[in-house]
Amino acid sequence: MTHILAIDQGTTSSRAILFDASLRMVATAQQEFTQHFPDSGWVEHEVDDLWRTVAETCREVVARAGVEPGDIAAIGITNQRETTVVWDRETGAPVHRAIVWQDRRTAAFCREMQAHEPLVTERTGLLMDPYFSGTKLRWILQNVEGARERAEAGKLLFGTVDSYLIWKLTDGARHVTDATNAARTMLYNIHEGRWDADVCGLLDVPMGMLPEVLDCAADFGTTDLLGKPIPVLGVAGDQQAATVGQACFGEGMLKSTYGTGCFALLNTGEQAVTSSHRLLTTIAYRLDGKPTYALEGSIFIAGAVVQWLRDGLGLIQAASETGPLAERADPQQRLYLVPAFTGLGAPHWDPDARGAIYGLTRGSGPAEFARAALESVGYQTRDLLEAMKADVGPLEGVVRVDGGMSASDWSMQFLSDILGAPVDRPEVLETTALGAAWLAGMKAGVCGGPEEFAKSWALERRFEPGMSTEERDGRYAGWQAAVGRTLTR
Structure with a gap:
C-alpha cells in the first residue's frame, strides 16, 4: 500500500488529496458548497453538503489518480474547527444545519456568562465567545423542538465536522474525535485530557452526546467508502494540521x-x-x-x-x-x-x-x-x-x-x-492536508516520525x-x- 488519502473539509469547499508514500501530491479533487446566512452574523452549512462533497471528492481523486483503493494505506482528516453538528444516533439525520465557526448568534448569551469566563479559560484555554462549539451546541438544544429531550434521552450525538465525517465513514460504528478538535469546543479540559463536567453543566450540555477523544494519530475506525476497507488513522483540526504540516x-x-x-x-x-x-x-x-x-x-x-x-x-x-x-x-x-x-x-x-x-x-x-x-x-x-x-x-x-x-x-x-x-x-502550500496525511501515514507505518518529517520541509x-x-x-x-x-x- 503506497498512498495516503487526505480529506480536507473546509469552510467553503471540501477537498480530497492523494499523496504517495513520500508525501508528494499525486492528485486532488475539490467541490465548493453553498454558504447560508439566515440572519445577520449567522452562518450555516447543510450537513448533507459536507458529507456529499467529501464522499464525491474522495471517489473522484482516486479515479483521477488511477490507483486502486487497495493501494491506500490510510486516510487522514482535517476539518474546519468549532463548526457544530448534532445528529440522530440511529439514523444519522442532522437536527439542524451545521452552525459554522464564524457564526455569532450566541453573542448575547456569551455576554451574560462573562462572570464565568475565568473558569472556562482555566479549564479549556478558551474565552467565552460565540466562536467555539459549546454555546452553538447549547443554542441547538434550546431552539430545535424536542432536541434537548432527545439529547438527554441519549438519542442525539454532538460532534465537530471530523466527528460527523468519521461517523458517516464508519456507518455509525465510531463516535470519536481527536484532542485538537475537542480543545476547540469550550467543553474539554485541556490540562486533564477529558470532557469537563463543570463547564458542560454551565452550558447545560448532556455529556452522553460527546465523542470519545483520541490522539491525532490513532485508530478512528475503518471505512468501505471506496469499496475496500481503509483505516482512518489521522485527524487534526485545520490549524493544528497546518502546524504539523509546517x-x-x-x-x-x-x-x-x-x-x-x-x-x-x-x-x-x-x-x-x-x-x-x-x-x-x-x-x-x-x-x-x-x-x-x-x-x-x-x-x-x-x-x-x-x-x-x-x-x-x-x-x-x-x-x-x-x-x-x-x-x-x-x-x-x-x-x-x-x-x-x-x-x-x-x-x-x-x-x-x-x-x-x-x-x-x-x-x-x-x-x-x-x-x-x-x-x-x-x-x-x-x-x-x-x-x-x-x-x-x-x-x-x-x-x-x-x-x-x-x-x-x-x-x-x-x-x-x-x-x-x-x-x-x-514549497508545499497545502500544509493542512499534508499534516493530516503525515499523521495517518506515520500511524500506518508508511511515513517516518516527527524528526524525519521535519527534515523534508x-x-x-x-x-x-x-x-x-x-x-x-x-x-x-x-x-x-x-x-x-x-x-x-
Whole structure:
C-alpha cells in the first residue's frame, strides 16, 4: 500500500488529496458548497453538503489518480474547527444545519456568562465567545423542538465536522474525535485530557452526546467508502494540521495560515501558557497520549476579504488580481479597511464590531480598496504577534506561512514589512492536508516520525522586511487608531 488519502473539509469547499508514500501530491479533487446566512452574523452549512462533497471528492481523486483503493494505506482528516453538528444516533439525520465557526448568534448569551469566563479559560484555554462549539451546541438544544429531550434521552450525538465525517465513514460504528478538535469546543479540559463536567453543566450540555477523544494519530475506525476497507488513522483540526504540516515541532516555532481566516499558532511545548492578552491556549497536537500546547491568535477574515472584493463589490474577477491591483494604488493615500464582517477575533474579541473603512478620498478607487484589503491581513497578523510577544517574550523571528493567500507575493512582502520579520513560504502550500496525511501515514507505518518529517520541509521563498522602522510603526499606529474607532467595547 503506497498512498495516503487526505480529506480536507473546509469552510467553503471540501477537498480530497492523494499523496504517495513520500508525501508528494499525486492528485486532488475539490467541490465548493453553498454558504447560508439566515440572519445577520449567522452562518450555516447543510450537513448533507459536507458529507456529499467529501464522499464525491474522495471517489473522484482516486479515479483521477488511477490507483486502486487497495493501494491506500490510510486516510487522514482535517476539518474546519468549532463548526457544530448534532445528529440522530440511529439514523444519522442532522437536527439542524451545521452552525459554522464564524457564526455569532450566541453573542448575547456569551455576554451574560462573562462572570464565568475565568473558569472556562482555566479549564479549556478558551474565552467565552460565540466562536467555539459549546454555546452553538447549547443554542441547538434550546431552539430545535424536542432536541434537548432527545439529547438527554441519549438519542442525539454532538460532534465537530471530523466527528460527523468519521461517523458517516464508519456507518455509525465510531463516535470519536481527536484532542485538537475537542480543545476547540469550550467543553474539554485541556490540562486533564477529558470532557469537563463543570463547564458542560454551565452550558447545560448532556455529556452522553460527546465523542470519545483520541490522539491525532490513532485508530478512528475503518471505512468501505471506496469499496475496500481503509483505516482512518489521522485527524487534526485545520490549524493544528497546518502546524504539523509546517513541521513546527519545536518550542517557539510559529506558523500563520491564510485561508478564509488567519490563524497563528506558537508552539509552547509541554507548557500550556495562559495568555494575559486574550490569546487562546490550545492543543497543537497530541501523540502517544502526550499533548503539545500552543498559543493561538484567531482572525476571522483574511482570504474572505478578497472574496468580498470579488463577490461583494465586483472589483475583481479572480483573487490573483488583487496583488497587481494593489501595486497600482496611489502611495499618497492610506486607507485602512477593518474587516470586522463577523466581529473581531483575537486579541479584541468583539463579536458586535462590524466592518469599516477609514481614510477615503475622492481619489479612492479599486486599487486603493485592494491594497487596504490585503494590508488588513498583515496588520491583523501583527496584532497577534504583538500579543504573543507580550505573553512569552521575544519570538524566534521567522514566521512560516501557508494557505491560499500566502501564494500572493505582494501580500507576503507586506506581511514581512509590517512585522519586521522574515516570512518563509514552503514549497508545499497545502500544509493542512499534508499534516493530516503525515499523521495517518506515520500511524500506518508508511511515513517516518516527527524528526524525519521535519527534515523534508523545504523553503520555496523567504520574504525579508524592506520597510523602514519609522514607516512601519507609523502605518501600524494608523491601523490601531482605525480598530479603536471600530470596536464596540
